[in-house]
Amino acid sequence: MAYIETFWMACDSTEQLRAEYGPFHGRAEAETEAARLGFGYLLRYEHVLSDNEEIQEVRCVFIELHLTPAPIAAVRRLHTRCATCGVSSVHDEPWRAEVWADIHEFEHSRHRVRLFEQTQSQMREIGNWRDSVA
Ligand SMILES: [Zn+2]
Incomplete structure (x- = not known):
C-alpha cells in the first residue's frame, strides 16, 4: 500500500x-x-x-500564480551629498538628513550639503532644502 x-x-x-x-x-x-x-x-x-x-x-x-503586482512600496530614501567635498550618506528620515547636514556643515565651514530624494528608480534633487527649513 x-x-x-x-x-x-x-x-x-x-x-x-x-x-x-x-x-x-x-x-x-x-x-x-x-x-x-x-x-x-x-x-x-x-x-x-x-x-x-x-x-x-x-x-x-x-x-x-496570478500575482497581483506588489503594491508600490513607499520606499523613499534621502541621500545627502556634500557639494564641496563629496561625502555622502543615505537616510530614511528627513530629520536624519538634516542632522547629518547640520553636523557636516558645522564641522566644515562653507561646505554645502545637497539633498536628493530617491523613490523607486528615480533620484531627484530637492532644491533649497536648507533654506526652507531654516
Ligand atoms: Zn563637505
Missing part, C-alpha cells in the same frame, strides 16, 4: 535552472512566501512512498 507525501515549493520559473524556496507543508504558506519573493509559481511535489517509506515515484506539478 503506497501513500503520497505532498509538499510545496515556491519557485520563480518552470525552467530547469530555477530558484526554489521551501519546502512548505501547506499551499497557503508557499503562496505567501512566493508572493513575498515575487515568485510566480508553486511547485507541488508528490512523493509516492511504499510501506517502508521508500520513495517509489516523484511527481511534480507546477502551478502558476
Whole structure:
C-alpha cells in the first residue's frame, strides 16, 4: 500500500535552472512566501512512498500564480551629498538628513550639503532644502 507525501515549493520559473524556496507543508504558506519573493509559481511535489517509506515515484506539478503586482512600496530614501567635498550618506528620515547636514556643515565651514530624494528608480534633487527649513 503506497501513500503520497505532498509538499510545496515556491519557485520563480518552470525552467530547469530555477530558484526554489521551501519546502512548505501547506499551499497557503508557499503562496505567501512566493508572493513575498515575487515568485510566480508553486511547485507541488508528490512523493509516492511504499510501506517502508521508500520513495517509489516523484511527481511534480507546477502551478502558476496570478500575482497581483506588489503594491508600490513607499520606499523613499534621502541621500545627502556634500557639494564641496563629496561625502555622502543615505537616510530614511528627513530629520536624519538634516542632522547629518547640520553636523557636516558645522564641522566644515562653507561646505554645502545637497539633498536628493530617491523613490523607486528615480533620484531627484530637492532644491533649497536648507533654506526652507531654516
Ligand atoms: Zn563637505
